[in-house]
Amino acid sequence: MKRLAIDLQPGEYAVARLDPGGQVPVLDAVDGLVSITRTATETSVICPAGRVPEGARVEAGWRLLTVRGPLAFTLTGIIAALASELASAGVALFSVSTFDTDHVLVKEGELERAVQALRAAGHEVSTANA
Template sequence: MKRLTIDLRPDEYVLSRLPGGSSLPALPTGSGFVSVTSTPDEISLVTPAGHEPAGAKVDGGWRLLTVRGPLEFTLTGIMASLAGSLAAAGVSLFAVSTFDTDHILVKQTDVQRAVHALREAGHEVHA
């Protein structure tokens, strides 16, 4: 696996869930990472803490690790390498991919273990 450069973002993030078909709230684009995924059953959002929608089911205390990109679509094994390293260290993750790169959220309580595991796997992590 190619050595990846990963940035640990300083802010806290929250995961939110709204019922499928809900209207999307105003989102803080331009100030941190925001992700929206919609299925018929749910809308999942990742936002900086303090921007979770009213009435949503919320899980807070997440930190964001971003692989420096852009990454070519022909690259294989990136998420497998990251997820495997974290799984071996007992760290749960929430993964999001964008057009340019991959992002992983880990609980704040697991950040140090996650950074250590990724560095042990040969990746460069900037905190």
């Protein structure tokens, strides 16, 4: 795996679940990542902790690591490598990909261990703006 540049994003994130069939929330004017995924069985929302939709079941306390992109669609193994490196350090993750890049969320309590593991694997992890 080539060396990746990864940025720790500021603030706490939440992963939330809404019941299926409801209206998909609109989160306007939000700084940071917002991802809404709807299936037949649920609507999942990843967003800054202070912007969780009302009535959602929430798993809070996540921090966001973003691979500096854009990444070509032909690149392979990015999430697999990050997941393997974090798993070896005992760090659970939640991942989401966008058109331009990949994002990994780790629990706040595991952040330091995650950053150390990624750096030990040869990746550049910037925490300057977080």
